[in-house]
Amino acid sequence: xxxxxxxxxxxxEERRVLELVDRILGLEAELARVSVYNNPTREQFExxxxxxxxxxxxxxxxxxxxxxxxxxxxxxxxRIVSRGRS
Amino acid sequence: xPAVTPETLTILAAGLPDGALARLRDSFPADxxxxxxxxxxxxxxxGAAIDLVSTPLVAVVSRPLVFAPGAAADIAKTFxxxxxxxxxxxxxxxxxxxxxxxxxxxxxxxxxxxNQYFWGDLVVFRTGSLRRLxxxxxxxxxxxxxxxxxxxxxxxLSIRHLATPAVVVDAEAxxxxxxxxxxEPARRALEQHLSATGGGTVRSIGRDxxxxxxxxxxxxxxxxxxxxxxxQYLPGSTRSYLVDAIESIVERSTYGNYEFVVxxxxxxxxxxxxxxxxxxxxxxxxxTWTESFNFxxxxxxxxxxxxxxxxLILNDDVRVLTPDWLxxxxxxxxxxxxxxxxxxxxxxxxxxxxxxxxxxxxDTIHVGMNLPRGTAGPTDGYRVEREVxxxxxxxxxxxxxxxxxxxxxxxxxxxxxxxxxxxxxxxQQGYDILWTPHAELYHYESKTRDARVRHxxxxxxxxxxxxxxxxxxxxxxxx
Numbered sequence: 001x002x003x004x005x006x007x008x009x010x011x012x013e014e015r016r017v018l019e020l021v022d023r024i025l026g027l028e029a030e031l032a033r034v035s036v037y038n039n040p041t042r043e044q045f046e047x048x049x050x051x052x053x054x055x056x057x058x059x060x061x062x063x064x065x066x067x068x069x070x071x072x073x074x075x076x077x078x079r080i081v082s083r084g085r086s
Numbered sequence: 087x088p089a090v091t092p093e094t095l096t097i098l099a100a101g102l103p104d105g106a107l108a109r110l111r112d113s114f115p116a117d118x119x120x121x122x123x124x125x126x127x128x129x130x131x132x133g134a135a136i137d138l139v140s141t142p143l144v145a146v147v148s149r150p151l152v153f154a155p156g157a158a159a160d161i162a163k164t165f166x167x168x169x170x171x172x173x174x175x176x177x178x179x180x181x182x183x184x185x186x187x188x189x190x191x192x193x194x195x196x197x198x199x200x201n202q203y204f205w206g207d208l209v210v211f212r213t214g215s216l217r218r219l220x221x222x223x224x225x226x227x228x229x230x231x232x233x234x235x236x237x238x239x240x241x242x243l244s245i246r247h248l249a250t251p252a253v254v255v256d257a258e259a260x261x262x263x264x265x266x267x268x269x270e271p272a273r274r275a276l277e278q279h280l281s282a283t284g285g286g287t288v289r290s291i292g293r294d295x296x297x298x299x300x301x302x303x304x305x306x307x308x309x310x311x312x313x314x315x316x317x318q319y320l321p322g323s324t325r326s327y328l329v330d331a332i333e334s335i336v337e338r339s340t341y342g343n344y345e346f347v348v349x350x351x352x353x354x355x356x357x358x359x360x361x362x363x364x365x366x367x368x369x370x371x372x373x374t375w376t377e378s379f380n381f382x383x384x385x386x387x388x389x390x391x392x393x394x395x396x397x398l399i400l401n402d403d404v405r406v407l408t409p410d411w412l413x414x415x416x417x418x419x420x421x422x423x424x425x426x427x428x429x430x431x432x433x434x435x436x437x438x439x440x441x442x443x444x445x446x447x448x449d450t451i452h453v454g455m456n457l458p459r460g461t462a463g464p465t466d467g468y469r470v471e472r473e474v475x476x477x478x479x480x481x482x483x484x485x486x487x488x489x490x491x492x493x494x495x496x497x498x499x500x501x502x503x504x505x506x507x508x509x510x511x512x513x514q515q516g517y518d519i520l521w522t523p524h525a526e527l528y529h530y531e532s533k534t535r536d537a538r539v540r541h542x543x544x545x546x547x548x549x550x551x552x553x554x555x556x557x558x559x560x561x562x563x564x565x
Binding site: 004005006011014015018019020021022023024025026028029030032033036037 | 371386387390391393490491492493494495496497498507510511514515549550551552553554
């Protein structure tokens with residue numbers, strides 16, 4: 001089982017991505033809530049949109065790092081097996 | 087003869103006694119459509135009558151009921167407002183000596199439907215849809231409506247629930263109750279349904295309307311059981327909840343392919359860790375947590391270290407009761423659109439701690455909390471596998487890929503509501519959450535952690551999800 005275990009470096013990166021994805025989904029939820037209850041001004045709405053876009057860019061940037069690509073390459077066969085099962 | 091409009095309804099009153107037919111006629115407005123009396127509820131008689139219906143909507147009524155005032159209009163309005171609707175069922179009322187009570191039903195829930203026919207005695211179809219479906223089939227006795235509901239569901243018809251007691255029935259009857267002669271027909275209908283929708287087993291048919299059907303486990307994927315823990319003995323004791331939990335899992339579980347990913351604080355007692363290593367053997371992967379308390383962060387770290395296709399988030403203060411608990415949860419987690427699956431948790435005193443989440447008028451609670459073990463719940467909800475809006479992270483299974491897709495558990499909520507947030511993210515991404523009563527565990531809730539709720543946690547969770555904190559669809563019962 002331990003052969004497939006991700007390296008500590010990869011886990012550090014994945015933790016960062018996980019938190020960014022969470023923040024994006026959280027902001028999307030917050031945008032929806034604000035839209036429902038607060039009738040936000042265009043400025044408020046655009047500020048949240050900008051924050052969201054910034055987080056998306058950070059995720060995209062992480063996906064271009066060498067560590068991330070190396071990790072994806074190593075794990076690619078596992079992903080294919082996983083897709084085949086589901 | 088009423089004018090035929092796009093929402094005109096024909097009621098086929100199938101084999102109703104004269105008195106019941108008269109009461110039905112009295113309750114049904116003349117401008118809503120017409121009532122056609124059939125001499126029996128035999129499927130061939132009903133089927134022939136459906137072929138002759140000239141209105142766009144049709145319903146077969148084979149048990150005594152009356153329409154509530156305004157209900158026929160509400161039904162018509164629903165079809166107008168939601169023109170895609172092909173099938174509509176409603177809540178029901180019944181009269182007792184104490185007055186009228188209502189039977190509130192869940193929204194369409196295909197997995198619950200395979201365990202319980204909850205649509206009731208009035209189901210309105212678009213006539214063309216019912217004809218395309220083939221109408222009622224012969225040989226299903228009292229289970230004819232159930233068979234029709236299962237077929238409508240697997241045919242992908244657009245089904246809607248009108249959350250209004252549109253009809254009043256004579257007396258309270260268990261939803262979907264069957265007479266003895268209908269038990270085998272119900273079994274046949276369910277077996278056909280399971281076979282056509284991914285497989286499964288009918289373990290029992292209940293005359294009280296509650297059936298035990300289960301989905302199959304596909305293959306034997308690795309499950310990573312992720313347990314965050316302080317890893318310490320209880321104060322003044324040589325007992326450790328973590329050791330007890332691991333021991334019960336190792337000793338009781340019938341599922342073979344799992345690993346433990348134990349995320350343990352760096353203050354753990356060496357004796358506890360040694361005993362866990364002894365019990366778990368090479369299934370154990372230990373991860374050390376050196377940061378300040380953050381339940382979400384610990385779970386995230388555990389999942390990132392996990393290599394299973396599925397992860398089971400588990401508190402360290404649980405004890406397994408049902409040996410096939412992992413199979414029961416996995417079978418649901420493997421369903422095509424499943425995001426998460428949860429289980430039945432009991433307190434140590436054999437009262438229910440958790441039978442799913444309930445988000446009601448801005449609050450979040452555990453369904454069934456503090457009721458005695460064995461309680462059936464409203465419309466037998468604690469007895470059936472069903473769709474839910476959320477489950478506790480004390481014991482939650484999901485595909486690891488789904489966990490990563492939704493960003494895991496938010497570290498903004500270190501102690502409370504992180505599971506509510508996770509569930510709402512999973513729902514937001516379009517996945518289903520399912521719950522089973524067949525995986526049962528004890529949970530010594532909050533005996534091992536600080537259970538206080540902080541103001542900032544409420545502000546964070548509601549800041550994201552206040553607009554989703556009232557979801558009565560799968561659990562329409564007030565707190």
